[in-house]
Amino acid sequence: MPPKSQLWLLATLVVAGIVSAFSGRIDPYFLDVTMGVGIAVTLAASLNLINGFTGQFSLGHAGFMAVGAYSSAVITTNFGPKLLPLVGGQVWILFPLSLVVGGLLAALAGLAVGAPSLRLKGDYLAIVTLGFGEIIKVIFQNVDAVGGARGLVGIPNYTNLFWTFGVAAVTVYVVWALLNSTYGRGFLAVADDEVAAEAMGLNPTRYKITAFVVGSFFAGVAGGLYAHLKGYLNPGGFDFNKSIEIVVMVILGGMGRHVGVILAAILLTAVQEPLRQLGDWRMILYSLLLIVLMITRPQGLFVWPLWKKKQA
Amino acid sequence: MSVLLQLDNVTIRFGGLTAVSEVSATVNEHELVGLIGPNGAGKTTVFNMVTGVYQPTSGGIAFAGKPTASLKPFELTERGIARTFQNIRLFPSLTVFDNVRVAFHLHLEHDALHSLSRGPKFHREEIALRERTRELLSIFNLERVQNEPAKSLPYGDQRRLEIIRALATQPKLLLLDEPAAGMNPAEKIELMKLIQFIQEKFRLAILLVEHDMKVVMGICQRIHVLEYGRKIAEGTPAEIRANPAVIAAYLGQEHA
Numbered sequence: 001m002p003p004k005s006q007l008w009l010l011a012t013l014v015v016a017g018i019v020s021a022f023s024g025r026i027d028p029y030f031l032d033v034t035m036g037v038g039i040a041v042t043l044a045a046s047l048n049l050i051n052g053f054t055g056q057f058s059l060g061h062a063g064f065m066a067v068g069a070y071s072s073a074v075i076t077t078n079f080g081p082k083l084l085p086l087v088g089g090q091v092w093i094l095f096p097l098s099l100v101v102g103g104l105l106a107a108l109a110g111l112a113v114g115a116p117s118l119r120l121k122g123d124y125l126a127i128v129t130l131g132f133g134e135i136i137k138v139i140f141q142n143v144d145a146v147g148g149a150r151g152l153v154g155i156p157n158y159t160n161l162f163w164t165f166g167v168a169a170v171t172v173y174v175v176w177a178l179l180n181s182t183y184g185r186g187f188l189a190v191a192d193d194e195v196a197a198e199a200m201g202l203n204p205t206r207y208k209i210t211a212f213v214v215g216s217f218f219a220g221v222a223g224g225l226y227a228h229l230k231g232y233l234n235p236g237g238f239d240f241n242k243s244i245e246i247v248v249m250v251i252l253g254g255m256g257r258h259v260g261v262i263l264a265a266i267l268l269t270a271v272q273e274p275l276r277q278l279g280d281w282r283m284i285l286y287s288l289l290l291i292v293l294m295i296t297r298p299q300g301l302f303v304w305p306l307w308k309k310k311q312a
Numbered sequence: 313m314s315v316l317l318q319l320d321n322v323t324i325r326f327g328g329l330t331a332v333s334e335v336s337a338t339v340n341e342h343e344l345v346g347l348i349g350p351n352g353a354g355k356t357t358v359f360n361m362v363t364g365v366y367q368p369t370s371g372g373i374a375f376a377g378k379p380t381a382s383l384k385p386f387e388l389t390e391r392g393i394a395r396t397f398q399n400i401r402l403f404p405s406l407t408v409f410d411n412v413r414v415a416f417h418l419h420l421e422h423d424a425l426h427s428l429s430r431g432p433k434f435h436r437e438e439i440a441l442r443e444r445t446r447e448l449l450s451i452f453n454l455e456r457v458q459n460e461p462a463k464s465l466p467y468g469d470q471r472r473l474e475i476i477r478a479l480a481t482q483p484k485l486l487l488l489d490e491p492a493a494g495m496n497p498a499e500k501i502e503l504m505k506l507i508q509f510i511q512e513k514f515r516l517a518i519l520l521v522e523h524d525m526k527v528v529m530g531i532c533q534r535i536h537v538l539e540y541g542r543k544i545a546e547g548t549p550a551e552i553r554a555n556p557a558v559i560a561a562y563l564g565q566e567h568a
Contacts (some may be wrong), residue, residue: 003430006430007429025560061434123404134446174428177427177428177430178424178427178428179426180427181422181426181434182413182414182417182420182422182437182438182441183417183420183422183423183424183426184427185406185410185413185414185417186414186416186417186423188403188405188406188410189403189414190407191405192402192403192404192405192406193401193402193403193404195397195401196397196401196402196403197366197403197414198384198385198479199363199386199387199389199394199395199397199401199478200386200387200389200394200414200415200417200418200477200480200481201386201389201390201415201417201418201481202414202417203384203386204386216537251537252539263480
């Protein structure tokens with residue numbers, strides 16, 4: 001009998017599979033928004049491991065997302081015709097493989113950025129990761145093989161409800177399971193006091209790099225899902241604003257809260273849709289909404305109990 | 313009695329300032345040793361060298377017969393050196409229980425992958441660790457607040473929790489950095505009992521940095537005295553009390 005948490009994961013995957021099988025009957029617009037929500041949950045939950053639980057400040061999540069998006073898109077778009085016969089023409093084998101490869105390359109990028117820069121703290125780390133994100137964007141803008149500034153087009157639309165929610169569920173499970181153990185409490189200890197953590201025999205660098213690598217892996221997978229949802233990649237879409245959007249979800253959900261961050265990711269993605277009718281006023285209203293929320297609930301929107309003020 | 317910790321002509325300079333100069337000292341197994349000296353004498357600097365926070369400029373430190381040069385703090389903790397901090401450094405947002413539990417980490421067999429797979433081995437180990445955490449907390453009567461965040465504890469309990477957390481790493485040598493700071497006389501007497509109790513119960517050596525003479529003289533078996541980064545005396549509490557150099561440097565100012 002597997003533990004309850006794994007049964008939950010399994011149940012979510014089954015439900016996602018069943019709903020996905022009937023997705024032909026769902027309104028396409030609603031379906032598109034829903035899949036966007038699933039991707040947002042993956043991004044927010046993975047960044048929550050780095051920024052929320054481990055107390056690092058990464059502003060480069062869109063960069064890791066871009067690495068995964070482009071890698072998996074190149075695999076299915078450019079090499080798809082050659083690779084597909086190798087797996088018996090089965091998209092359900094090729095697609096997850098491309099997602100995993102995208103995730104692994106993003107994780108590698110996470111290791112490359114994280115290993116030298118994690119000795120930096122707070123603002124300094126934020127600036128380094130911000131710089132990384134911009135570099136990634138500029139690289140993709142200038143590599144003609146992936147479309148350069150014009151973007152990468154003709155990516156097959158493999159993403160469906162099952163993959164978006166399956167990946168979101170796995171991400172949430174991994175972050176939850178990592179933290180809920182004696183080993184995992186080390187992430188929180190490092191966030192609380194690095195010097196004390198080291199004096200207790202914990203290796204802070206190792207924890208921080210683990211968080212960074214796992215977080216960027218899932219950002220990369222989310223990028224792959226995004227690429228195969230839109231069918232088109234534009235390097236400008238992975239800019240600083242995208243990173244900020246994910247950071248806002250984590251902050252608004254309450255740094256280091258599992259459920260709160262998921263709810264914030266859902267809310268912030270969904271709320272953009274009704275606002276869309278307002279045209280140019282949309283971003284102004286969205287920003288105003290963020291300001292009001294941050295002033296009234298600095299501890300996070302969904303921190304339990306909902307009505308209690310944060311203790312000093 | 314065998315030597316557990318040995319400082320051999322240890323010197324450290326920060327730029328032009330020599331903070332600790334040619335200090336040699338030992339701590340034996342199961343011994344309670346005091347390290348005293350006026351403000352700025354270099355006591356905490358010695359602590360930070362023993363725990364790997366600073367590397368000595370010259371001279372060597374050996375723990376359990378092996379040199380500790382270039383080892384990081386967490387590696388020294390693995391070898392059996394645990395410490396508390398002058399200004400308490402708990403994990404404030406973690407619960408009292410988790411503060412102690414996380415310190416058992418060193419003796420875990422499972423890692424990230426076991427946390428993810430959550431197999432039978434993981435559960436057995438987690439249950440055993442929770443049991444040991446509870447046991448340790450109950451020895452010090454802190455199990456009633458085990459689910460409170462550490463920052464919500466009263467000052468004295470925070471000090472005790474820090475010591476308990478250090479004990480969870482199962483050290484051979486425990487370094488206490490001014491544990492009596494900020495305590496009232498009644499609390500200090502409690503603390504002295506606690507330190508002696510720990511030394512007996514856990515069979516370990518303790519090196520105590522302390523300003524409070526009553527505490528140091530009351531419980532230490534041997535005392536090293538520092539002044540301006542140099543060692544000026546070593547001996548039993550009675551010898552130290554009678555030592556003219558110490559009286560001039562330190563006790564003289566207090567008891568004149």
